[in-house]
Amino acid sequence: MNRSSTHVTEFVLLGFPGSWKTQIFLFVLFLMFYILTLLGNGAIVCAVRCDSRLHTPMYFLLGNFAFLEIWYVSSTIPNILTNILSKTKAISFSGCFLQFYFAFSTCGSHLVVVSLFYGTVMVMYVSPTYGIPTLMQKILILVYSVMTPLFNPLIYSLRNKDMKLALRNVLLGMRIVKAI
Structure with a gap:
C-alpha cells in the first residue's frame, strides 16, 4: 500500500x-x-515603574499584563499590516502557532476583556463555519486581535484613581521634558 503524507508549512x-x-x-x-x-500599554508600564505609590502587587501585575499585551500585539498586528499590503497573503505554520500561544496564554482578569477575547474566539472556532459569512468571521478575528488589546489600558487602568494620577504625571513629565 502506498502511503503519502503532507506537511503543512504555511x-x-x-x-x-x-x-x-x-x-x-x-x-x-x-x-x-x-x-x-x-x-x-507603554504608559501603564512607565506609570507603574515610575510612581512609587503603584509599587504594590496589584499594580505590578497590571504593569506585567500591559507589558505582555505589548508583546502580544507586536506578534500579531505587524503581520496583519504586512498581509493587508502584500500580494501573497500567507503565514508560516510556526508564525501561526506563536500568535496562538500569545493570544491563549494572556490572562484576562477582567470580565469585559475575557468576554471580548474568548467570546469571539469561541464563536470563531466552536461554531460551524458554514453558518457564519466570511466577512463576519474576519470581523470577529479583528475584535480579539486588535480591539481587545486597544481597550485593555482603558479597562484596567483608567477606572483607578491612583493609576490615573500616575499616568497624568508620566504623560505631563514627558511633555515637560520635550519642552526643555
Whole structure:
C-alpha cells in the first residue's frame, strides 16, 4: 500500500475583499490601533515603574499584563499590516502557532476583556463555519486581535484613581521634558 503524507508549512490568508483604497484605509486604521495600543500599554508600564505609590502587587501585575499585551500585539498586528499590503497573503505554520500561544496564554482578569477575547474566539472556532459569512468571521478575528488589546489600558487602568494620577504625571513629565 502506498502511503503519502503532507506537511503543512504555511497557511494562506484570505484577507479583506475590496479595492486597493479599501486596503490602504484598513492598513491606516489598524496601524492607528496598533500605535494607540503600544502607547496606552507603554504608559501603564512607565506609570507603574515610575510612581512609587503603584509599587504594590496589584499594580505590578497590571504593569506585567500591559507589558505582555505589548508583546502580544507586536506578534500579531505587524503581520496583519504586512498581509493587508502584500500580494501573497500567507503565514508560516510556526508564525501561526506563536500568535496562538500569545493570544491563549494572556490572562484576562477582567470580565469585559475575557468576554471580548474568548467570546469571539469561541464563536470563531466552536461554531460551524458554514453558518457564519466570511466577512463576519474576519470581523470577529479583528475584535480579539486588535480591539481587545486597544481597550485593555482603558479597562484596567483608567477606572483607578491612583493609576490615573500616575499616568497624568508620566504623560505631563514627558511633555515637560520635550519642552526643555
